Amino acid sequence: MKIVAAQDFDLRREVEYGxxxxxxxxxxxxxxxxxxxxxxxxxxxxxxxxxxxxxxxLRVTEEELQAAYAHVEPSFIEAITGAAHNIRQFHQKQKRNSWMDLQPDGSLLGQIIRPLKRVGVYVPGGKAAYPSSVLMNVIPAQVAGVPEIVMVTPPATGGSEGIDPYILVTAAEAGVTEIYRIGGAQAIAALAYGTETIEPVDKICGPGNIYVALAKREVYGIVDIDSIAGPSEIVVLADEQANPAYVAADLLSQAEHDEMASAILVTDSRELADRVSAEVQRQLETLPRRDIAAASVESYGAVILTETLDEGISVVNRLAPEHLEIMVEQPMNILGRIENAGAIFLGPYSSEPVGDYFAGPNHIIPTNGTARFSSPVDVDDFIKKSSMIYYSKEALLANGKTIMELARHEGLEGHARAIEIRLEQEGS
Structure with a gap:
C-alpha cells in the first residue's frame, strides 16, 4: 500500500453517476x-x-421457497436465524410512537407515526449475492410495521430460472413470501410503476450495480429510495499498539468487495504504516478474491501518515467513511470526537465483518462521504409522519390576527381571509 503524508492525500473522490x-x-x-x-x-x-x-x-412459488432448503446447510440456517435475532433486537429499540400534546387553550397538537404500506427490496444476484442484505433491508421494515414487503432478485443468467437458494432461504426465514425473479433497471422500474403482475411500491431499497443505482435515481420522486450507494469503504484509525495483521485483514475485508472499494489506514506511527503495508501484500497472496482486492488496494488504498493522532481524527472526519475502525489504546476516549462516520467499530475485536453479519446494527451505511449528513438504514426509513393540529376557538381568537399579518406579508390574501371570516363570525 502506498504511504502518503496527510497533506499530500487527496480526500476527494469522484462520485460515479454513470x-x-x-x-x-x-x-x-x-x-x-x-x-x-x-x-x-x-x-x-x-x-x-x-x-x-x-x-x-415471474413470481417465485412457495414450493420453490421450500425446495431451496434442500440445497442449504443446516449450519447456514442456524447462522441466519441468529443474525436475524440480533438485527431485530437492535432495530426494536429504534421504534417511534405517535404523540399528542394538549395545550392550555384547548388546542391539541401531535405527530402520527404510520408505517409505509408496501416496500420493495432489491437483492443482487451472481457474484454479488448477499443473503445478509436481505435481513438488513427486510427486518427494519418489519419492525416498522410495513405490511407488504416484496423482493426482486435476478434469475440465473443463461436460460435458468433459478435463484440462489441461500437468498431464497434467507427470505423465507425473514418472512418474505412475495418474490419475483427479475433484476436490473427493469426490476426497479417495475417496482416503481407496477405492471400487470407486480403492484407498485412506496419505497425501494437494496444495493445493485450501476444500472440499478441509475434506475433508482430515475424513479426517485415517484417512489422513495434508500440511497444511491457507492463502492464500499473502510478507514482504520490506529496508533502504534495496533496489531498490523488485524489491521491488514480488516482493510482487505472491504477491498475484496469491488475493484473500486476504498481501504485506508490513518496512523501517526511510521512503524505501523510499514508493517501494515507489508502485511497487506502478504495476506493478498492467499486471498481467493486476490485480483479484486489487489486492484482496490492499488487504486483506492492508502496509508495516511499523520504527525499526531489528533491530526488523524481530523482526517477521519473529513473522509466521513462508511466504516470506521478505531484501533488505539483507549478507543472510547476518541469516540466523542468522531463527527462523521456511518458505523464505528471500537477496539481490536470489533472487526468490520462483526457488523456486516451478526452484531445487530444495520450494514447498509452511507458511502462517498455522505456520512456527513446521512445515516445507516433503520426503522425510520420505513415510516411516515403526519402532523396533527386541532385548534380551539380560544386559540384562533387569540392568534388569528397574527396569522393574518403573516399571510398578508407574503401577499396571500386568501389565506388571511380564511382566518378573518372566522374571527368576524366567532369573535362577536
Whole structure:
C-alpha cells in the first residue's frame, strides 16, 4: 500500500453517476416498463439475463421457497436465524410512537407515526449475492410495521430460472413470501410503476450495480429510495499498539468487495504504516478474491501518515467513511470526537465483518462521504409522519390576527381571509 503524508492525500473522490450511454439506456428501460408493463419486463429479462419467462413464472412459488432448503446447510440456517435475532433486537429499540400534546387553550397538537404500506427490496444476484442484505433491508421494515414487503432478485443468467437458494432461504426465514425473479433497471422500474403482475411500491431499497443505482435515481420522486450507494469503504484509525495483521485483514475485508472499494489506514506511527503495508501484500497472496482486492488496494488504498493522532481524527472526519475502525489504546476516549462516520467499530475485536453479519446494527451505511449528513438504514426509513393540529376557538381568537399579518406579508390574501371570516363570525 502506498504511504502518503496527510497533506499530500487527496480526500476527494469522484462520485460515479454513470456514462451518458448508461444513463440513456436506463431512461429507455424505465420508460418502456412504465408504458408497456409485463411485455417489456419479460423482453428485458430475456435480453439481459438470457432467461425466457412468462408472466406465470415471474413470481417465485412457495414450493420453490421450500425446495431451496434442500440445497442449504443446516449450519447456514442456524447462522441466519441468529443474525436475524440480533438485527431485530437492535432495530426494536429504534421504534417511534405517535404523540399528542394538549395545550392550555384547548388546542391539541401531535405527530402520527404510520408505517409505509408496501416496500420493495432489491437483492443482487451472481457474484454479488448477499443473503445478509436481505435481513438488513427486510427486518427494519418489519419492525416498522410495513405490511407488504416484496423482493426482486435476478434469475440465473443463461436460460435458468433459478435463484440462489441461500437468498431464497434467507427470505423465507425473514418472512418474505412475495418474490419475483427479475433484476436490473427493469426490476426497479417495475417496482416503481407496477405492471400487470407486480403492484407498485412506496419505497425501494437494496444495493445493485450501476444500472440499478441509475434506475433508482430515475424513479426517485415517484417512489422513495434508500440511497444511491457507492463502492464500499473502510478507514482504520490506529496508533502504534495496533496489531498490523488485524489491521491488514480488516482493510482487505472491504477491498475484496469491488475493484473500486476504498481501504485506508490513518496512523501517526511510521512503524505501523510499514508493517501494515507489508502485511497487506502478504495476506493478498492467499486471498481467493486476490485480483479484486489487489486492484482496490492499488487504486483506492492508502496509508495516511499523520504527525499526531489528533491530526488523524481530523482526517477521519473529513473522509466521513462508511466504516470506521478505531484501533488505539483507549478507543472510547476518541469516540466523542468522531463527527462523521456511518458505523464505528471500537477496539481490536470489533472487526468490520462483526457488523456486516451478526452484531445487530444495520450494514447498509452511507458511502462517498455522505456520512456527513446521512445515516445507516433503520426503522425510520420505513415510516411516515403526519402532523396533527386541532385548534380551539380560544386559540384562533387569540392568534388569528397574527396569522393574518403573516399571510398578508407574503401577499396571500386568501389565506388571511380564511382566518378573518372566522374571527368576524366567532369573535362577536
Amino acid at each position: 456514462s451518458p450511454e448508461q444513463n440513456a439506456a436506463v431512461k429507455q428501460i424505465v420508460q418502456d416498463i412504465k408504458n408497456e408493463g409485463d411485455p417489456a419486463l419479460l423482453r428485458y429479462t430475456a435480453q439481459f439475463d438470457r432467461t425466457e419467462l412468462t408472466t406465470e413464472h
